[in-house]
Amino acid sequence: xxxxxxxxxxxxxxxxxxxxxxxxxxxxxxxxxxxxxxxxxxxxxxxxxxxxxxxxxxxxxxxxxxxxxxxxxxxxxxxxxxxxxxxxxxxxxxxxxxxxxxxxxxxxxxxxxxxxxxxxxxxxxxxxxxxxxxxxxxxxxxxxxxxxxxxxxxxxxxxxxxxxxxxxxxxxxxxxxxxxxxxxxxxxxxxxxxxxxxxxxxxxxxxxxxxxxxxxxxxxxxxxxxxxxxxxxxxxxxxxxxxxxxxxxxxxxxxxxxxxxxxxxxxxxxxxxxxxxxxxxxxxxxxxxxxxxxxxxxxxxxxxxxxxxxxxxxxxxxxxxxxxxxxxxxxxxxxxxxxxxxxxxxxxxxxxxxxxxxxxxxxxxxxxxxxxxxxxxxxxxxxxxxxxxxxxxxxxxxxxxxxxxxxxxxxxxxxxxxxxxxxxxxxxxxxxxxxxxxxxxxxxxxxxxxxxxxxx
Amino acid sequence: xxxxxxxxxxxxxxxxxxxxxxxxxxxxxxxxxxxxxxxxxxxxxxxxxxxxxxxxxxxxxxxxxxxxxxxxxxxxxxxxxxxxxxxxxxxxxxxxxxxxxxxxxxxxxxxxxxxxxxxxxxxxxxxxxxxxxxxxxxxxxxxxxxxxxxxxxxxxxxxxxxxxxxxxxxxxxxxxxxxxxxxxxxxxxxxxxxxxxxxxxxxxxxxxxxxxxxxxxxxxxxxxxxxxxxxxxxxxxxxxxxxxxxxxxxxxxxxxxxxxxxxxxxxxxxxxxxxxxxxxxxxxxxxxxxxxxxxxxxxxxxxxxxxxxxxxxxxxxxxxxxxxxxxxxxxxxxxxxxxxxxxxxxxxxxxxxxxxxxxxxxxxxxxxxxxxxxxxxxxxxxxxxxxxxx
Numbered sequence: 001x002x003x004x005x006x007x008x009x010x011x012x013x014x015x016x017x018x019x020x021x022x023x024x025x026x027x028x029x030x031x032x033x034x035x036x037x038x039x040x041x042x043x044x045x046x047x048x049x050x051x052x053x054x055x056x057x058x059x060x061x062x063x064x065x066x067x068x069x070x071x072x073x074x075x076x077x078x079x080x081x082x083x084x085x086x087x088x089x090x091x092x093x094x095x096x097x098x099x100x101x102x103x104x105x106x107x108x109x110x111x112x113x114x115x116x117x118x119x120x121x122x123x124x125x126x127x128x129x130x131x132x133x134x135x136x137x138x139x140x141x142x143x144x145x146x147x148x149x150x151x152x153x154x155x156x157x158x159x160x161x162x163x164x165x166x167x168x169x170x171x172x173x174x175x176x177x178x179x180x181x182x183x184x185x186x187x188x189x190x191x192x193x194x195x196x197x198x199x200x201x202x203x204x205x206x207x208x209x210x211x212x213x214x215x216x217x218x219x220x221x222x223x224x225x226x227x228x229x230x231x232x233x234x235x236x237x238x239x240x241x242x243x244x245x246x247x248x249x250x251x252x253x254x255x256x257x258x259x260x261x262x263x264x265x266x267x268x269x270x271x272x273x274x275x276x277x278x279x280x281x282x283x284x285x286x287x288x289x290x291x292x293x294x295x296x297x298x299x300x301x302x303x304x305x306x307x308x309x310x311x312x313x314x315x316x317x318x319x320x321x322x323x324x325x326x327x328x329x330x331x332x333x334x335x336x337x338x339x340x341x342x343x344x345x346x347x348x349x350x351x352x353x354x355x356x357x358x359x360x361x362x363x364x365x366x367x368x369x370x371x372x373x374x375x376x377x378x379x380x381x382x383x384x385x386x387x388x389x390x391x392x393x394x395x396x397x398x399x400x401x402x403x404x405x406x407x408x409x410x411x412x413x414x415x416x417x418x419x420x421x422x423x424x425x426x427x428x429x430x431x432x433x434x435x436x437x438x439x440x441x442x443x444x445x446x447x448x449x450x451x452x453x454x455x456x
Numbered sequence: 457x458x459x460x461x462x463x464x465x466x467x468x469x470x471x472x473x474x475x476x477x478x479x480x481x482x483x484x485x486x487x488x489x490x491x492x493x494x495x496x497x498x499x500x501x502x503x504x505x506x507x508x509x510x511x512x513x514x515x516x517x518x519x520x521x522x523x524x525x526x527x528x529x530x531x532x533x534x535x536x537x538x539x540x541x542x543x544x545x546x547x548x549x550x551x552x553x554x555x556x557x558x559x560x561x562x563x564x565x566x567x568x569x570x571x572x573x574x575x576x577x578x579x580x581x582x583x584x585x586x587x588x589x590x591x592x593x594x595x596x597x598x599x600x601x602x603x604x605x606x607x608x609x610x611x612x613x614x615x616x617x618x619x620x621x622x623x624x625x626x627x628x629x630x631x632x633x634x635x636x637x638x639x640x641x642x643x644x645x646x647x648x649x650x651x652x653x654x655x656x657x658x659x660x661x662x663x664x665x666x667x668x669x670x671x672x673x674x675x676x677x678x679x680x681x682x683x684x685x686x687x688x689x690x691x692x693x694x695x696x697x698x699x700x701x702x703x704x705x706x707x708x709x710x711x712x713x714x715x716x717x718x719x720x721x722x723x724x725x726x727x728x729x730x731x732x733x734x735x736x737x738x739x740x741x742x743x744x745x746x747x748x749x750x751x752x753x754x755x756x757x758x759x760x761x762x763x764x765x766x767x768x769x770x771x772x773x774x775x776x777x778x779x780x781x782x783x784x785x786x787x788x789x790x791x792x793x794x795x796x797x798x799x800x801x802x803x804x805x806x807x808x809x810x811x812x813x814x815x816x817x818x819x820x821x822x823x824x825x826x827x828x829x830x831x832x833x834x835x836x837x838x839x840x841x842x843x844x845x846x
Binding site for chain 1: 467468470471472473474475476477479480483484485486495496497498499504507508510511514516517520522523526541542545
């Protein structure tokens, strides 16, 4: 088929208004807000149903056209920009919350449901339940976030969000619909086992294994009260010990750390935010006392935060996009890296060095995931999109930071193409062999986001 | 476009990160950008538009019919300005889209349907975007026994004068009842349709003409029943360097003032359930939310119920920014969503304070057989007894 015929077929599948190869649409979908250089897109399509996705994938497979699924488009690392052209499948019209199971505490949602929509829906209809949502803007999709090992304000207590997936409906590269998790044999999407667990195959695969159309995500009891206990420390070396002790007492819902050179008053300190929860104010007051004491004994001190700051960080979602406006230039990307906790002091020290080398004021942060089993480190680079030199600096800093994360024993998160290459270079050959074999078996025509996780 | 923005918008437009807050309602439950909600491609969000405009500025894109179409399919409702979190940037979003429309026009890409607005308004037999023969308003002056000079000018606005004469006449009767010293002038288009659609070349001439007419009538105050005229007179005339030399009131403000100053009193009941639609050009653009509500609350017998999306979070009627003339079916779809929301309140009357909103809401009410009585608040007041207290 030529491109006119492909477009015509796509319009036949999704309706004339939801498939396009207009230059303006292709322009927008060839960019993301990160530092990636734009890459060409041939078609943009917005399906509404699983069946439409199935037909699109069948068409792509028959015609050997690359296909790239997209949620909120906010990974910042270019994962939704095709490497080899083809179709961008913007999933945001599939935006139904299909079921909330109160007792088994899960939400069954379509792939395009935004974090904002699920958050508000639960707040209004199930006020005693809360969803795992990231710090990303409310336009991020739940599915997009959890499928990249997303994390957020429930990660410290419950682990990374990829682990909170109960079940998936997937369009495989050959166009078949498959279900994974309990939904493979039950009407209830309550869990992943006890059967062989294939769900991990689709997490951080960046659309290379299939296209997720429905997903069940765990929900959690929502405590009546939530507060933040801010702390300050001057010596990053003391972070591991402090967090080890902090998690041992089991009261932290979320733990965030930050270190940045700007504004000036923040320079030289590590900021600590421990989120605590409870059913009564008395419980919270007691927890504050315990944390103040723990901070003091661990080389930190309690910080009384201004109300504005306090309220900002208690908001859901947190207004993290503010970080993108630091340079007033509309550009922002960061290396997130899953790290062992003991390497965090080095990560802060060396991350700051990378930033300074590229003339970017250090802006570093981290969040605990699943007590101290993992900590995700953020090395943030804000830049001016209108300044090619700044963009180049950001790209170089990102690349160097990916290398740093790997050297420290960590793994870059939702890595852009260059980061993926670095990961693959270091990966156990048999892991790579299995990955390649599975992928080639599922997708012999190589249509699923080709160029990502490309194992030669 | 503010003078600050005029100088700087091309230098800051790339600040948009496309985080997507601009698409939402306050609580993120739904999309509140009519254009994004309709098209769903990122291209049709405010962020998408800004990135396209920046693409033109830096040479990655050239003007085209479709690019212009993306820019013009925005009712300039300002929801994006309310929800964008980037300070000292968010208030410019609609200005930047309008400025880019002006660039599109300069480059020959103003869509044909929107061009008609200015072709008609600049026709010396019309001076209005509706293509009606110009009314010099002398007949109305005679009918309502208005002087040649007065303290106030009622600036009728083209929509009221040529499409919503009921509102015009209700306003004239109400103003007469209140006893204020007012008159009419041979007004021309206020320029709102020109500015909103980027056809700005002749705007200054129209502004200077209208100002001269108002001054010739000896007026120190202007009152208008049109949200579009109100925004344009108060915000845009100054931006174009025009020196007003008179105060500008919306009819809602004038009535509220007269009520609060104890000069008039509403002396009969309005025993109906009503809800109020915030016009974008009065609300988000001019920050006027309480005035109409305060007036409504002073009407005896009325039962006032609010819709879910109100004030800064209101859903647009879909008429503004050249959308009604450019995309008439879509404009009605947008209004239909508003009427459905109004239906949930149980109100029988949908009121607003903008003749253009009234036109579009009424059209949708009729097209989709929604069964509302769609009335401007002034038309409701006109049905009531007004007592002059001093």
